[in-house]
Amino acid sequence: MGIQDIIEGKRQWRAHVARVKALPPDYQIVYKEMQRYFFKVGPVELHDGTLLSGILDFFEEGVTEGKGVLELTGDDVAAFCDDLIKDSRTYAEIYQESIGGTA
Template sequence: MGIQDIIEGKKQWRAHKARVKALPPDYQIVYKEMEKYFFKVGPVDLPDGPLLPGIVDFFEGGVASGRGVLELIGNDVAAFCDDLIKDSPTYADVYQESISGEPGAAGK
């Protein structure tokens, strides 16, 4: 990874965060909680993957249609997050494999 890649990544992240700040306050609160959750237990490809920008797209659509954030995702934010990453390998899966010593053991 070169310096240009790092600079480009920072530009993309700042643009992403600007989109989040443009959301109404209730959407921002829920997004930040989701982001914390994903960075703690989320998919391994989170930094480079489409998950976070996809959530902002989804939220922007909800704002445009005049719906509240909890109307979109329901009352259980963690369950919504878990459903989004149910088929993705998570850091917890990687950790389980590392302590078991068997590759693929977490999927059993």
């Protein structure tokens, strides 16, 4: 990864954060909680950027359609998050496998 890749990555992340800040406050709160949850759980796909970008696209569509954020996610946001990554490997699973445990 070269310096240009790092700069481009930062540019993309700043644009992503600007999109989040443009959401209504209730959407921002739920998005940030989901992001925190995913960073904690550690799905491997998180680092390619598609998971968070996809959620942001989904939320922007909800705003456009005039829906509340909980209409999109349901009342149990953690269950919604779990459902999104149910088929994904997590870093915790990879770690367990590396030390000889089973996931």
